[in-house]
Amino acid sequence: MSGTHTPNLTLYFAPRTRSFAALWLLEELGEPYQLESFDFATGRHKQADYLALNPMGKVPLVVDGETPVPEIGAMAIYIADRYVAAGLAPAATDAARPAYLRWMFFASAIMEPAFAQKLFGWEASAATVAWGSYEQMMQVLADGLTEGPWLLGETFSAADVVVGNNLVFGQMIGIIPTDGPIGEYLVRLKAREAFQRAEAIEMREGERFPVAAE
Template sequence: MAARRGITLYHSPASRAFITYWMLEELGVPFRVETVDIRKGQQKSPAYLKLNPSGKVPTLTDGKVVVSETAAICLYLADRYSYGALAPKLEAPARGPYLQWMVYATAVLEPARSLHGAAVPTPPGGWGPGWQPLPQVLDVLQAALKDRDYLLGDRFSTADVMLGATLSMGLLTKEIPEVPVLADYNQRLARRPAYNRAADATWPPDLFARDVLETTS
């Protein structure tokens, strides 16, 4: 399973690879899809582990470049193929908040969603987890999105793909409650054609009910 010329997305149905697929669809760049079905354990094959030793999806190759971890893939694609548009430029005031929300999606929202209600033991040293409980996280997001369409205001960006998809999957699995501000934001995202193409590819309607999703990889 060697890297090919052009962009290849190593993708699985019923996985977080939806986020990267959506990102590629927003960019409108040509890409090919290599299916690595996590339901069949294909992400643990020796060939795939050569690309991604963690045995997770997605992985993306762009010529000789290999990138794993969803946030890293989205940051790479945005800077390479949509710098100044889906990715604010380095000198732009929006660059700071943009990076903040990209990291917040995986470092705060994802663990808060996944571990909500679970007992998280305090590790030696007593520092505790590096994220707030889910209700506080949702308060932060509601405040950020109140009276604005997107995380950066009226401008859609890769931060909306990264954080918005994480939120959307949590709403679909009922792990995140449908508070009005966040539900409205999710509806705006779900009206985007690129979102729907990625959703159809990740959760094909003939195989999956949209309200019953596997989001582990």
């Protein structure tokens, strides 16, 4: 989105990637930001100056002023706390803060590897691996949505963006149901204005950088 002053926030973004999480988060935030969009084929994310900001050479990456904040969970926690007026995070002293942090870590430490296990068919003992199993992850998430409409109940938070982005991706690859508490939660997420603005930007950038023909 555009603002009246020079944005402090820059998002390094590539279409059709996990960058969408950060794009959606920034649209929820409502602060001006600069979009540095590029095609993976350019190798921008492997150049030395980029690796100095995110040594993993991955997107998304948010830079706040001079401060790089890679990793979706870290950037979501940082941005929501730093730009507190948007109301995307319970304060450290709020009773909802532990649940908020739990869902943030659930997204990266449990959902991400559980999705990969489902997708690639890895054999692993649920008692041994940190993420349990895909089925356990889905059940715990569905249980967490019984009160709803959001993960923290009535209050939407940055944790909904981070968990929700995983679900959007999971639905695209066909491992997330379209019905039940998780499917219904996704419908609510996708109905948000900020989600729809982010989706429009994602589509525009996808058209700028179409998938290269084989």
